Amino acid sequence: MRFTSINPASEDVVASFGEMDPKDVHDMVGRAYTEQKIWAQCSFEHRARIVSRLADILMRDIEVSAALITQEMGKPIGQSRSEILKCAETCRYIAALAPTALATEELLIDGSVADITYAPLGVVVAIMPWNFPFWQFFRFAAPALMAGNGIILKHAPSTFGCAINIVEVCREAGIPDDLVQCVMIDVPQIEELIGDARVRAVTFTGSTRGGEAVAQIAGRHIKKVVLELGGNDAYIVCDDADLGVAVDACVVGRCLNAGQSCIAAKRFIVHASIVDEFTKRVAARFDAMVVGDPMDPATEIGPIARADLRDTLLDQLQHSMMEGARQVTKRSVNDIPKRGFYVPPVLIDNITTQSRLFREEVFGPVASVIAFNSDEEAVELANDSRYGLGAAVFSQDLDRARALAERIECGMVAINDFVRSDMRLPFGGTRYSGYGRELGVAGVREFTNIKVIRTK
Incomplete structure (x- = not known):
């Protein structure tokens, strides 16, 4: 062999x-x-x-x-x-x-x-x-x-x-x-x-x-x-979050390494009062990202690492769209270099908790948005996953953010930042x-x- x-x-x-x-x-x-x-x-x-x-x-x-x-x-x-x-x-x-x-x-x-x-x-x-x-x-x-x-x-x-x-x-x-x-x-x-x-x-x-x-x-x-x-990290964006900070962290947390990270942001759980503005800003950032040759210093999103991994990602996306999910970003998955295993950043809303994009680990630059109305609902959505690696909470009320973080069942939680590994801190998860x-x-x-x- x-x-x-x-x-x-x-x-x-x-x-x-x-x-x-x-x-x-x-x-x-x-x-x-x-x-x-x-x-x-x-x-x-x-x-x-x-x-x-x-x-x-x-x-x-x-x-x-x-x-x-x-x-x-x-x-x-x-x-x-x-x-x-x-x-x-x-x-x-x-x-x-x-x-x-x-x-x-x-x-x-x-x-x-x-x-x-x-x-x-x-x-x-x-x-x-x-x-x-x-x-x-x-x-x-x-x-x-x-x-x-x-x-x-x-x-x-x-x-x-x-x-x-x-x-x-x-x-x-x-x-x-x-x-x-x-x-x-x-x-x-x-x-x-x-x-x-x-x-x-x-x-x-x-x-x-x-x-x-x-x-x-x-x-x-x-x-x-x-x-x-694997991971299916939830990023909770509260109604009192600094939206600029949250958007920056969510974009980086989802798109670094073309989203091919166990601790990448997968699910954006956003308060209903700000979900439209959040979605608009993240979609604009996704649409502006440079997809192309990874040896070019200007490139922000390179290809998916293998053809089979790209195909799995596209299958997850297509399956969710058939169930009623809506693509918010403008760029088509076909609007990419013809050679190479590329997928542009895609933001999806109108998903359910049964959608593959919500339930499965998504290894690529595809993120989903789902709204919540109470902190209790946000925690329930975050924990509605078999995974338990990382999560993030965005709120200007640090006591509130800390209370939410303590209730999320995972190994690492970032507050007002994206999840990352650090040589000084233990890294790992729980559950699956x-x-x-x-x-x-x-x-x-x-x-x-x-x-x-x-x-x-």
Whole structure:
């Protein structure tokens, strides 16, 4: 079997990769297992120097890596550069944070001394997605490496070129060759990889369906799993919101990376007294956005990453329109470059809570608007989803906004801003959006065995 990377802007083949032999994968795990035992004995200072060096290499090669991201998945080049910059900043931050976050804690209990220690789990399989091919890896890898773990990276086939580049960056930074390796395999081999006794944990970022499968496999083998899955983020815009602030945040929150983000704004839940003005302003902003070549610095919306993903998005849109939804924006989905997997920003209203655009994760620059009349109704609409990743609330009454935020069942809520990941804060969700956390102190400790040593 061969895996093909296709440029979503031109539809040209970027590269082709052959599937690895099962024996080669087995041997790679063995080498990672051996190397991890050595890495775990290294001091925090040693690990921190190398993880900090990752930042230096990433920044030195930012143009090469950013161009590769854009070539393989279509992100506008400026956003690709920002992704690499964020990876570098996170490596530096985690390298400084981890020694304190993982330090032994001493407690005096009933005349005895109890030490709470954080030991690495071992080799972690990282199954990563295509939408942020560098960021998704490094936000997991920097904490995992600082904790003393080894990594087997299985990236999305459409971004295998990014996976190779990531491993090269790691090796040039001084990470031992066998400690971080990437495999190019399909589903049957993934099951074997997770089941390997030398693998102690799995982290998966991707679809809820994929997360269910990974969790089932890991569960059979009693292995730690972190799942960062889909989202259907609701942005509640109250009647007292600063409409300019709300519109700006909703547009960016929906359209960054062409809307291909688990934490992108999906549903705009707007008070009935301002919904018409809000809809008018957002539609105008959507219609003005530049859709085109992602290598052009002026481009704001690049292509959808793959043809099948574009087709799914258009199917969701068409299905909802057949049920009575109305397109508010002027640009037709056919009014786009003829070559490439493009979809322009689309704003939809007149939807119901049973519409696919309301119920499903929408991975592209398509947003829906639905009105509410009371705060109670707004919360009910926001929670009327199987997902629970992020949300936002817009109100000039911060007590009101905070009260709403506390009632939304999700992992992260932004007030008067769009949802974003931050290296200093734990990132993750609940419900069908997964479990476990990345980043912050919680992320640094996620792939550790919390061991108590009590001395009488």
